[in-house]
Amino acid sequence: MNGHIPVMLPEVCGILEGIPAIRVVVDATLGFGGYSEAILSKWQKVAVIGLDQDPQAIESARRRLLSFGDRFRAVHGNFRDLSMILDEAGVSAPDAVIFDLGISSMQVDTPDRGFSFQENGPLDMRMDNADDHQMMAADIVNTYSMRDLIRIFRVYGEESFAAQIARGIVRYRERVGPIAQTETLVTVIRETLPAPVQRKMGRNPSRKIFQALRIAVNDELEALENALNECEEIAVNRMAVVVVSYHSLEDRIVKKKFRDWNSTGKGVLPFRRPLVPGPEELEENWRSRSAKLRAFHFQGDMPGGKRK
Numbered sequence: 001m002n003g004h005i006p007v008m009l010p011e012v013c014g015i016l017e018g019i020p021a022i023r024v025v026v027d028a029t030l031g032f033g034g035y036s037e038a039i040l041s042k043w044q045k046v047a048v049i050g051l052d053q054d055p056q057a058i059e060s061a062r063r064r065l066l067s068f069g070d071r072f073r074a075v076h077g078n079f080r081d082l083s084m085i086l087d088e089a090g091v092s093a094p095d096a097v098i099f100d101l102g103i104s105s106m107q108v109d110t111p112d113r114g115f116s117f118q119e120n121g122p123l124d125m126r127m128d129n130a131d132d133h134q135m136m137a138a139d140i141v142n143t144y145s146m147r148d149l150i151r152i153f154r155v156y157g158e159e160s161f162a163a164q165i166a167r168g169i170v171r172y173r174e175r176v177g178p179i180a181q182t183e184t185l186v187t188v189i190r191e192t193l194p195a196p197v198q199r200k201m202g203r204n205p206s207r208k209i210f211q212a213l214r215i216a217v218n219d220e221l222e223a224l225e226n227a228l229n230e231c232e233e234i235a236v237n238r239m240a241v242v243v244v245s246y247h248s249l250e251d252r253i254v255k256k257k258f259r260d261w262n263s264t265g266k267g268v269l270p271f272r273r274p275l276v277p278g279p280e281e282l283e284e285n286w287r288s289r290s291a292k293l294r295a296f297h298f299q300g301d302m303p304g305g306k307r308k
């Protein structure tokens with residue numbers, strides 16, 4: 001399994017460098033532990049609490065970062081419950097909360113998880129695959145109405161051929177039966193779109209559909225919105241929030257929230273336009289191509305904040 005190359009790591013560390021007497025950092029999307037490892041190595045007195053909803057990510061990061069002893073803790077959970085998770089872990093007033101959204105290469109590179117349109121696997125796509133009650137991509141593909149499929153593909157996938165693809169899926173369901181494997185979905189999408197359309201689309205025509213399904217399965221936009229609200233709740237002291245996002249809808253949520261906080265006097269934006277990866281990083285790490293980094297510094301002692 002490939003490691004995950006942390007995206008915009010120097011920029012993330014640059015923001016943490018601006019925090020005086022930094023002690024506790026929450027890595028809200030632990031993944032492979034790339035950010036956590038760098039932070040623990042760079043700041044010898046800092047403790048990191050890493051959060052991930054993926055039990056496999058928790059396990060592998062725990063093993064990988066064992067040498068940092070009790071300066072590192074990994075907790076399984078969804079960042080939408082940030083405040084409760086930190087309460088339960090006995091962490092109060094962290095100095096920074098970092099989000100690196102989306103999926104890790106560990107997840108994409110494991111065909112069994114169903115995130116990849118390049119390899120065959122079950123249509124799962126749950127980041128928390130220990131949660132038996134959560135719906136999977138197959139549930140959406142096989143039970144949603146054509147209208148709902150179009151909406152998901154259009155909104156979350158920003159896919160211009162959403163209607164054609166949804167129609168193709170519904171037709172396949174009616175004629176053949178449920179779609180259980182990623183490979184079948186990829187074939188249905190390919191067979192639905194005429195060759196000239198596929199050529200016009202450039203990349204694999206399944207890419208945006210897989211992204212849309214993943215966002216829907218994991219309720220990613222709602223979780224992000226909740227998590228930012230939770231940050232506001234826990235930010236009684238000075239606290240930085242750093243978000244690296246990969247999708248325009250995510251970035252819009254972050255941009256709006258940070259500007260609202262700024263205009264209501266909760267803190268400052270170190271920069272108004274998002275940071276993006278430089279040419280060297282783009283060359284080294286293809287995954288960074290759509291990354292946008294935004295940050296916010298809470299000023300502390302806000303009215304209505306939850307004091308610990």
Ligand SMILES: C[S@@+](CC[C@H](N)C(=O)[O-])C[C@H]1O[C@@H](n2cnc3c(N)ncnc32)[C@H](O)[C@@H]1O
Pocket residue numbers: 004005006007028029030031032033034035036051052053054057077078079080100101102103104105127223
């Ligand atoms: C892009 S990876 C993070 C990579 C990490 N920064 C690194 O350098 O190794 C995103 C991780 O966030 C996790 N994740 C996504 N949404 C989450 C949520 N709502 N709650 C907790 N973890 C989440 C995913 O399971 C994935 O492991």
